[in-house]
Amino acid sequence: MNPGTTITVPVTAYDLSATLASGQVFDWEQHGSTWSGVVQGRWVELQVVGDAVVARTAAPQREWTWLTHFLQTGVDLSRIIASFPAGDRHLQEAVRTCRGLRLLRQDPWECLASFILSATKQIVQIRQIVRRLSERYGEPVAAGGDGARRFSFPSAEQIALLTEVELRSCKMGFRAPYLLGAARRVAAGNLDLAALGRLPLPEARAALLQLEGVGRKIADCVLLFAYDFPEAFPVDVWVRRVLRQYYFPNRHVDEAGLQRFIHRHFGPHAGYCQQYLFHHIRVVNGKVAGRTTTHAPNRKPR
DNA sequence: GACCAGGAAACGA
DNA sequence: TCGTTTCATGGT
Numbered sequence: 321m322n323p324g325t326t327i328t329v330p331v332t333a334y335d336l337s338a339t340l341a342s343g344q345v346f347d348w349e350q351h352g353s354t355w356s357g358v359v360q361g362r363w364v365e366l367q368v369v370g371d372a373v374v375a376r377t378a379a380p381q382r383e384w385t386w387l388t389h390f391l392q393t394g395v396d397l398s399r400i401i402a403s404f405p406a407g408d409r410h411l412q413e414a415v416r417t418c419r420g421l422r423l424l425r426q427d428p429w430e431c432l433a434s435f436i437l438s439a440t441k442q443i444v445q446i447r448q449i450v451r452r453l454s455e456r457y458g459e460p461v462a463a464g465g466d467g468a469r470r471f472s473f474p475s476a477e478q479i480a481l482l483t484e485v486e487l488r489s490c491k492m493g494f495r496a497p498y499l500l501g502a503a504r505r506v507a508a509g510n511l512d513l514a515a516l517g518r519l520p521l522p523e524a525r526a527a528l529l530q531l532e533g534v535g536r537k538i539a540d541c542v543l544l545f546a547y548d549f550p551e552a553f554p555v556d557v558w559v560r561r562v563l564r565q566y567y568f569p570n571r572h573v574d575e576a577g578l579q580r581f582i583h584r585h586f587g588p589h590a591g592y593c594q595q596y597l598f599h600h601i602r603v604v605n606g607k608v609a610g611r612t613t614t615h616a617p618n619r620k621p622r
Numbered sequence: 623g624a625c626c627a628g629g630a631a632a633c634g635a
Numbered sequence: 636t637c638g639t640t641t642c643a644t645g646g647t
Contacts (some may be wrong), residue, residue, distance in 0.1 A: 329630040343628055344628095388630050388631095410632090428634070435628080435629095438627095438628055438629080439627090439628085439630065440626080440628090441627055441628080442626080442627045442628090443627085444627095445627075446627095446628080460624075495629095498630085502634055532630085532631085533629085533630065533631085534629095534630080535629060535630050535631085536629095536630095537628070537629060537630085538628090538629070538630085541628070554628070555628095556627095556628035556629080557626090557628075557629085558627095558628070559628080583627095598628070602628095
């Protein structure tokens with residue numbers, strides 16, 4: 321058996337399960353306390369041991385910045401949480417529930433494509449679509465251990481060569497033409513994803529919004545999960561629901577008012593606040609393993 | 623079997 | 636400008 325190589329990355333307060341199961345990424349597998357997935361074409365298995373993340377790859381590695389960048393292990397989480405609005409008891413409750421939850425830094429294309437596929441889909445279904453797409457049209461990746469075959473997420477160039485029918489065979493439905501259109505624009509060089517990171521937030525967002533099938537929510541997911549835009553704040557149905565419930569009980573707020581509140585209230589790391597709120601709701605509703613084990617039905621919180 | 627999902631676009635008033 | 640409908644699919 322090829323032992324590959326391992327590295328131990330010192331980091332405090334890193335909850336791999338919360339992070340990898342919080343709806344940022346969709347193709348990670350848990351077996352016991354370890355998680356495995358593909359980062360930049362490399363299979364990797366992760367485990368938290370004490371105050372460190374231990375990583376094992378199938379192939380020897382010359383350097384590991386591809387992984388530390390993805391995991392954002394250099395980020396001082398306590399400093400970020402200290403920037404959260406102190407008097408916000410809802411957010412503080414979420415911080416207690418989800419301690420160690422982190423934001424990852426994903427590949428922009430994989431992130432954009434994944435969230436184009438996420439529209440009105442449950443996270444379990446997004447996982448299935450992403451998995452099918454990778455298995456059929458991605459590149460096989462040497463994986464360690466369990467003998468399971470893994471595949472990289474297909475590049476924009478790979479997807480741009482496919483047909484809408486082929487994409488629909490991955491069960492993505494009406495999202496197929498959106499994904500195909502985005503892939504073709506990126507592959508043709510009409511949208512430079514690497515350059516977006518050098519723009520101010522509003523301009524980067526505007527560039528993403530030009531894509532068919534990409535609205536404010538999906539654009540903000542990409543800006544937050546794939547770039548250094550910590551104030552991006554994706555508002556999905558669940559987050560909108562709790563924002564109204566927590567901060568505007570029995571009071572009408574339109575979308576613009578909600579956005580103004582978000583910008584004013586949550587501060588420089590609003591995106592982190594959002595991820596804590598989002599994951600907290602999912603834990604409370606039994607969507608994902610957390611400190612409490614509930615089996616709440618699939619209905620909205622009161 | 624109804625309801626809904628990490629939405630967005632097209633449509634109608 | 637704002638509410639409503641449509642889109643495809645499957646988990647619960």
